[in-house]
Amino acid sequence: MSYDALIIGAGHNGLVAACYLARAGLKVCVVEKNNWIGGAAVSRELYPGFTYSNCSYVSSLFRPEIMRDLELSKHGLQILPYEGGAMFTESGGYLGMFRDHDANRREMARHSKRDAEAYDRYARDILRHCRFIRPLLMRRPPDPASFRPRDLAELAWLGKQMFDLSEMAMYDMIRFWTMSIADYLDEYFENPVVKAYQAVGSIIGTALGPMSPGTAYVLLHHAMGDVDGNVGAWGYARGGMGSITKALAASLRAAGGQIRAGVAVEQVLVRNGRAVGVALANGDEIRASRVVSNMDVRRTFLRHVAEKELPGDFVKRVKAFKTRGSSGKLNIALDGLPRFTALPEGAPNVKGDMHFTDSIEKMEAAYDDWKDGRFSREPFQDVMIPTLIDPTMTPPGKHFMSCFVQYAPPKIEGRDWTDADRDAFGRACLDQIERAAPGFKNLVLHVEVRTPRELEAEVGLTEGNIFQGELTFDQLLFNRPVPGYADYRSPVRDLWICGSSTHPGGGVMGAPGRNAAAEILRDMKLPAKDMSDAYAVL
Amino acid sequence: MNALTHYETPLLQTPFHARTSAANKMHSWGPWAGYASVLTYEDLAMEHSSIRNAASVYDLCPMVKYRIEGPEAMAFLNRLTVRNVAKLSVGGVQYTVWCDDAGHLIDDGTLFRMSPDRFRLCCQERHLPWLLDSAYGFDVAIREETEEVAALSLQGPTSASVLAAAGSDVTGLKPFRMADFAFVGGEVTISRTGFTGDLGYELWTVPELALPLWDHLFAAGAQHGLRPIGSDALNIARLEAGFIITGYDFTPAPQCVREDRLRSPVEMGLGWLIDWEKGHFTGRRALLRAKPKWAFVGLEVDGNIGAEGAILYHDQKTEVGMITGACWSPTLKKSIALAQVQAAHAAGGNLWAEIYALRELHYAKMMMRARVVDRPFFQTDRRRATPPARF
């Protein structure tokens, strides 16, 4: 049995790549080490009757072109927009977020009249940056060191995108890309709570604090997606984030592809410098004309490819590829809806993202703990109750709460996490919620606490980095994952990479998988069937 | 401000809401700057007719207002806006615009001089950060006071008569002047301003006096054909008068995502406002350097179909602009339009509007000749005559 393409890892990018390849007529197999599929886009029932989005928990980045190409709605995917959101303050107040522009302005005006009126210009500028970056997502980055016509053409295209902007707009864009979100927000807003709320997207999944340069870009990475054309909006996948990968799997099977779960790859087989298949942990081999790894680049090359097959410089750069995890996750089954006392009865804000870190300084202080190898004593949390929008995840009246937590280091003061560390980390998070919602803890039926240790052990994300590699400029665009290898290829012929370690990076976006498939098909001189052009940015 | 209202009342109500909602027989509401605003109370044609034939009342409250006060308020405003504020005397009103550094339009508005050191700026969009940032280095205080002022626009040939019947003698009030009048223990400021190009006044008071003022006006206006009008009727009148609206006829710079949509005052036909001699103002140097790429024109369009949103072509082939506002003018019995055109076509000639008219589920597509004409389309002596006659 031999395949045209064997994909390692049934995460969303692996499945996206597999779907496009299968649709182009290739014989495709996806192997997955876990007994379940989905990678970090997964819904699991760890407490009877409750579905968790165990890892990723909201969707915005997932490219709508992919949803359409792969007929994901036909295969059961529904992305639901959500409303609300709130930043709770230490003094017992809150700043709410509303979908309606004017309601939102009036809410901000409670905190600062000036900031309320500053929001439009801020939103305009973020949107300008989104418009610039979105066309870059589904293109192969150029290699600036290359003189090949394709790279030169791509560089010229990039240059044209830049020079189509006015001179001042170009300067402002470069400033934005390189600044810290703290400094950037200071140019628009004065109120600490307003600034803290706006800064949320700048640190999620990131081993940086809001005062670190480069975090404004991370904010953009979280703002460049959309739900139904509403740029920057986030939504839920109905039935949890696993619905995305379930729909992808169904789409893949419909296209004739195969998925084999519970099959762990030990080694990529390389013969005469070409990948020819994989050896499994159970000793079996699967042959394939090409191998596509959806594992992160460090896991792929440092653990599953023989070092002798790789150039030394490449190995050195892969080893130096930064995958420091910074986040943890609590998945909680609740017996009822907690009451956040700061919010007026019936306020819709509980249906969105909730936070308890009411200043940039507190977010930064949480990061200082991470730098010293500790989890944050006062963590930053992104708390959601998806069941307020999607009641299918739990029994009626019960709720699922997802708590994304920063910062959690990959190691605790240089040693591995212990269960005791994990429990203490979980307690710090629960205590923080309890303060905003007294009685919350009494509603807790079950908690799954995930630290970078669990994320690495289960999903295989090295050091628990949710983006398969940090989103700093030395690891973006043509530098991602390794300069000279930003084209989804590797030094081994027929071994490809398609995970979030590649351009354009992490999040449940699907773009890396699609871009990798496009490159593979191009390499095979096959037409990319069912791969529509990226939607134009008007 | 009560936090609860944000989701319970997504749209605010103006101080006149009790009266406007009672009069709004069609339940035709639209959002305006976060307020519920009436689009048409009862009958669009009758409402427009009252503007040109009798008198009309329009609820102006959602208009954004800023109070600008301090010993350097005038210097501040001279640096902010393109006109010369030194020429605005106390009791006067100035139509003006202001720009960003690049000379792109931020907004237009009316500037009221209440005292030597106190002004009010009324405009369509919100600008507190820009005003505060512009105030750096000036001894001036700026406060947003939208909710502290209730305002009505009283427009039409009989509007002075309505006011006379209401006990306010405005016969001596010249265009762009204002005066204070006592009203049930308080005060109403009446300015001879408006957005219709006709005889008309705007009435400003505190929210507490809003309903008594409404009732008082309508009692006085009963003999003079007074009726409330919604935004739809006003829009026709303002098009006839050739007035622009921020956000409709141009995109205000602070919200403009696409840079090619930015416009300068010159490109919007407002170059006449600029006082080049008054000293520095924000955007001055950029405006001096800039070569206008666009022009803003009034058009008469052949046929009797409103040309709203039509693309303009030269010689029926080359796209050269776009109609930003258009209507069939009931006063002029013509199809009129405001449009942005490339500067080379400012004088018109061989301009065509591509109009799509939906008729029983089919679009009738037509190319209609569009002639550049002077604005305002509708001009009346009533607008300036002081004292106003019994029109």
Place this chain on the structure above:
Amino acid sequence: MPMPSFDALIIGAGPNGLAAAHRLQSAGRKVLLLEAGVPGGGAAACVPLAEGFAPQPLAHLSLNLDPRVAHGVELARHGLRWAAPDLATTALSPTGGHLRLDGPAGAALQGAVSEADRAAWAALRARLMRFAAVLTPLRQMPPPRLARGAGNPMLKLAMVGLKARMMGKAEFRELLRMFLTNVHDALNDELTDPLLKGALAFDATLGTWLAPRSPNSLLLWLDRLSGGVGGVQGAIGLPAGGMGALASTMVAAVQAKGVSLRSNARVARVLVEGDRAAGVVLDSGEEIRAPLVVSSLSPKATLLGLVGSRHLDAGLITRARHLKARGGAAKLHLALRGLPDFRGADPKTRLVIAPSEEAVERAFNPVKYGQVPEAPVMEIILPSAFEPGHAPAGQHVLSAIVQYAPHAPKDPEVARAVLLEASLRQLEAHAPGLRSLILKADMLMPYDIEARWGLPGGNWHGGELSVEQMLFLRPLPGLAQYATPVEGLWLASVGCHPGGGISGSAGWNAAGAIMGVGK
């Protein structure tokens, strides 16, 4: 007596003002240099320390004196000598296991460092020096504009690009990768020795408002390494007589060229008439007129203070207000009754207390919140150990840059006292008995530096040096080519490209731009 008329007024007689004055005067313009205090100022101006001790400058070493300025002004002919033209660095260990880095940018390494680290450092140093050399030409020209047909020096820019590409494909890629990386990763990817990494991380972030882990911090290290002394890239020098002597040599050279100099002439504002600079008004009310005004004060002070809102657009004024100028470094001067013993370290070296790269990072943490670090890191020199004249015989001066210091703490007095105590504790730990030698201690916090040297926020660079405020973004987008929107008014400050240090580069570049060089 009628005022002689001048072609150009230059505000501020620091290195940049002096450099600009010299270049303009040499080109035939009649220049009047106006200085609020005593000429030879800028960061090389001195503050008194104690009776019998030489006054001390803010900048105590020379790292990036622009060779064009040194040659153009003929500093050597006017008497500039070096007490040490290529200072060695000692990375101090609290236990005496010091490391010594000799030669420019630590070319040779002495001390207990593994062979692997030695080799790795040699390779990393070579790479960084190569990258820095590629970027050096950019320091010696006005920044290009990102606009078509903007009159950019395309040939020069192409040469920079070519030189970068000529390093070879692999190195070129590394440059593009490392350009915006951080010092922490760059060091930890290659090295293991804590003391070595500490000293290097300290140097890399000296004078910035960034710490080793901050993204983009490596570029500042490259910027530092693109300087040098006497044409030796990466060298650090101590002029004979201290930095004050370098300043006074420049003053002498400029005067010899015929530039008129006025001391105690504080400019209150720039005269603007008909949208043109027409001269200046002094604090005294005196008006001095000239068609050209060049300010070597910080752009922030110039735009907001000397020109003001009435003559500038609101957006520009707002940008100027947001121009980041957080000083993160304090200056400590000690008058000592004897030579302190840093556990055997050579006092004729630059002494660095930065036990590890993490220690540098940790010293930055509290400063982000306006607080004072418990264990500051520092660079120490003992000028009196090199030559006499700095202190009475047998006594000594210690000059230290202490990082990090808050620029706007809640209580400035308390913060100063706390940082002084923390610094002395740190010094005592490395030089036992040092405290008992102290005759006088003077701690200059960033806000003291602002008050004394007029640098906003006490930032050495007259505005932070960070990627978003470098090259065509420095000091502000649209002002990077030294011209201002007010015709006839130019900027020539450390706050302009290429930034701080006693380099004179900005002044020299600005004068070139004024004269239309390269156009």
